[in-house]
Structures are given as C-alpha cells and as structure tokens.
Amino acid sequence: MFDEPTYKHFPKKELSFILAPFSGGQGKGGVEDGPKYLLRAGIQSEIEKLGWEITIDEPLKGQDFEERKNNETDVHGNCKRPQIVGEATKLIYKSCKKSAEEGKLTVTLGGDHSIAIGTVAGSFAKYPDAGLLWIDAHADINTPLTTDSGNLHGCPVSFLMGLAKESYPPDLQWVPQVLSTKKIAYIGLRDVDEGEKKILKEHGIAAFSMYHVDRYGINKVVEMALEALDPTGTLPIHLSYDVDAIDPQYVPATGTPVRGGLTFREGLFICERVAETGNLVALDVVEVNPSLGVNEMHIIDTVTAGIAVAKCSLGETLL
C-alpha cells in the first residue's frame, strides 16, 4: 500500500530536462516562457526530492526561432511556420534521442505541443515498441490537408504517423514515421475537428473523451487506454501531457482552453497511475503560457499544475 513507484528502465534514477521554449507551432506569444517559469517555480528541486539526478539540455539555445516567427513567407500550403517548426523539432529530437540512449528518463518542458514531433521521435528511436499516451483537450492529429488554423501544434500526431505524407512541407520531411495508429491512446478530448474525428474513426484509434471519463470514471478510462497501448502492461510509455487537458478553472494560462475538462485530481491520477506501471520512459509538459494569465493567480495555478503533473509522473504519491 505504501510502495513508491519504481522505474524499471532507470534503476539509477537519472533524468534529463530538455528545455523546449518554442512557440512557433501556434500564433500566440508567451508559451516559449513555459520552461523558464517551471524552473523558477522550483520544478528541478521538487523532482530531485523524489530521488532523481537531473541534467539539463537546451537544444534551442542560441537559435532565433522567436524572431523568425514573424516571417510571413514561412508557409507551405495551409501550414504556418513549417521551417522553424521543422528545425526546432529536429533539434529537440536529437536531444531527446541522446537522453534516451544515455539511459535517462526524458522530461521535455515546452513550449507548444508541436515539440512532441521531436520528443516522440526521440523516444521511439530508443524504444520502438513504446506506447504514446496523449493527454489533451485536442487530438492534435490534423494533417496539412485537414488543418483549418494551419497551426502545427494541432498536427504533431499525424506527422509521427505519416498520415497524408505527400502534403508535408520540406522542412518536416525528416520526421521518422515511428508511430502506429495502434500505439497511441488519448484521454481528455473535448474539442476535436471534423477532419480529425474522421481520422480517429477510420483508423480505430483509442480515443477517450471527457464523455468517457464521465461515463466510466477516470480509473477505468486509464486502464482502457493502457490496455489499448499494450495489453501485456510491460512496454515503455511516453506520456505527452498538454496542460489544457485539465479544466481551465485549474489551468487557465494556456493557449487553447476548453471548458468541461479533467478535474485537477483526475489530471494527476493519470500521472500517478502511469508512474505505478514502472514503464514510463518520457514525459512532455506542454502549453503552459504564463502570458495568458489574466492575473497572478492564473499564472501560479497553471505553472504549479505543470509541476504537479511532473511530480506525480515521477514518483510522488499521496501516502
């Protein structure tokens, strides 16, 4: 009853923070400050208290992506800013792959969700049989052909799967198609585009919306999601956590908030349960956008929620 989670791939409890202060996957400013705020609020010492030895890598350091964000010629078809998204995610990919190969649990602090193109590709390079658990209000599975907004933070999953590959901008053609439609499960969905619904249905993707959370309860939904990824319960798990999965009443400072989300406890329960499996190999915490807090409390709530997601994923328990 009082067992602490153990991480079977990381007996030495070595972990790397990959800082990914990138906002080019969407139009709003501020999400590039996510890593800075998480660090300033003490995420590193909080995780160290759980027994992890942490190294920090900054693959985007010295780059000028935030300045290049305003370059209006960086478009391809419907896609906005594919050059900087392609370049940034490739740097993040290399960093995540290196961390995985060095035997470290990889924790990437975003940044918008386009960075998952790099993080997931990096994890799967080392763990090709891994499953991807995607916690989000949105499915992020638009292709360049289905996206309305043209924002690439709504497309990372399709690039990783190679859906509509003929439509990819040149700068994203490096992305390895590591992800099978059978190796992803979603929890928290409630704002899914028509084109995305079609893709989810066509491929029989395991997608648990807020309806399912209400219908079955969070425990059952997590069990069904884990089962869909890996019926044996033994394979590696990459947890990609968009903080907008949690209801905006708890997490207001994020780019695309949608009402009717996970409670704070439901949001953390997912992380606790994944930690309990012992199979976690990588975690992304994305879409913390301090500039979108209307007041100081909004910023504090959102940043501390991001830290709580990391702590619960990395071994914090209530007892």
Ligand SMILES: [Mn+2]
């Ligand atoms: Mn997302």
